[in-house]
Amino acid sequence: SDGPLVLGIETSCDETGVGIVRGHTLLADAVASSVEEHARFGGVVPEVASRAHLEAMVPTIERACETAGVRLADIDAVAVTHGPGLAGALLVGVASAKALAFGLGKPLYGVNHLAAHVAVDQLEHGALPEPCIAMLVSGGHSSLLRVTDVASNEGVVPMGSTIDDAAGEAFDKVARLLGLPFPGGPHIDRAAREGDTVAIDFPRGLTSRRDLERHRFDFSFSGLKTAVARWVEACERSGEPVPVNDVAASFQEAVCDVLVRKALDAAASEGIDDLLIGGGVAANSRLRGLAEERAAKLGIRVRVPRPGLCTDNGAMVAALGAEMVARGRMPSSLDLPADSSLPV
Numbered sequence: 001s002d003g004p005l006v007l008g009i010e011t012s013c014d015e016t017g018v019g020i021v022r023g024h025t026l027l028a029d030a031v032a033s034s035v036e037e038h039a040r041f042g043g044v045v046p047e048v049a050s051r052a053h054l055e056a057m058v059p060t061i062e063r064a065c066e067t068a069g070v071r072l073a074d075i076d077a078v079a080v081t082h083g084p085g086l087a088g089a090l091l092v093g094v095a096s097a098k099a100l101a102f103g104l105g106k107p108l109y110g111v112n113h114l115a116a117h118v119a120v121d122q123l124e125h126g127a128l129p130e131p132c133i134a135m136l137v138s139g140g141h142s143s144l145l146r147v148t149d150v151a152s153n154e155g156v157v158p159m160g161s162t163i164d165d166a167a168g169e170a171f172d173k174v175a176r177l178l179g180l181p182f183p184g185g186p187h188i189d190r191a192a193r194e195g196d197t198v199a200i201d202f203p204r205g206l207t208s209r210r211d212l213e214r215h216r217f218d219f220s221f222s223g224l225k226t227a228v229a230r231w232v233e234a235c236e237r238s239g240e241p242v243p244v245n246d247v248a249a250s251f252q253e254a255v256c257d258v259l260v261r262k263a264l265d266a267a268a269s270e271g272i273d274d275l276l277i278g279g280g281v282a283a284n285s286r287l288r289g290l291a292e293e294r295a296a297k298l299g300i301r302v303r304v305p306r307p308g309l310c311t312d313n314g315a316m317v318a319a320l321g322a323e324m325v326a327r328g329r330m331p332s333s334l335d336l337p338a339d340s341s342l343p344v
């Protein structure tokens, strides 16, 4: 296999990820997660995440090299997420990548976390179809992007995003209301399989004709979360047991319905036939199923990386870094800043 050998570092949230790729080939994807340390707080605690990255960084780099069967000296370039994300967490990755690049005398590539969630699909399905519409849904973001060149800032253009909670955040908050563990997405996914999707008619945010005028490609999930909270409270007040599986299924259906509708509308409006779905929520079984079912009717192709590549990892950063090298992009300088609110 050919292409540049790139090591990628990801520390924007609670996963310390170190990936190694050669071109489109995945060689190693080592991830250390601090998710268990955050579980009792019901959300990621930034200081805890930063310290965990610091402790995990060197062992995770070593593990990635071992798995890939390469030595650090063989690496052609170092890529790192420099935003968006938690400031302190990003700093650990950026400082580590700078030290590595400087020590090895190899170029450093600062990458955008959202673009990396798109680029990762190349490791599974080969060269990215460009142009494509990318829908990124995770604990921290929900965005619709128009991608003409994943390896440049101008080639990834936001069409819309959430105006309140991210999709994954809604899953996590609703899971908490239902007494399911954090992070709640996978637990809701599982509970929903035993539930009825039409048991409760939960609201579809920003889909009324009036909202569509201003927010055609934007999302809103906080109203839905509140509706679930009211529903659960009403059950408890009347002394009825909460039908967890039905609430999970009906909630999940409301989220997936809106996500898929808007993603396909974005594709149709741009005349684009390829839809890519990424981010942790792309692991959701109903989201995948519904997207494939509705897209097929419109002649739109759907690509979703396998769940392990959808959640935060270092391979996605390496994949985008390799693409920047392959497309001849300028490396970053060693004063590359960590930017917690880096735009796409």
Ligand code: KG4
Pocket: 013, 137, 138, 139, 140, 141, 167, 168, 169, 171, 172, 183, 184, 185, 186, 189, 279, 280, 281, 282, 283, 284, 285, 310, 311, 312
């Ligand atoms: O991309 P990711 O690992 O981290 C962020 O950048 O946020 O996404 C984590 C999010 C969490 O909110 C988690 O509950 C959600 O992805 N998630 C899921 C599923 N698996 C993970 N949501 C719905 N269904 C799933 N199967």
Ligand code: ZN
Pocket: 113, 117, 138, 279, 280, 311, 312
């Ligand atoms: Zn992410």
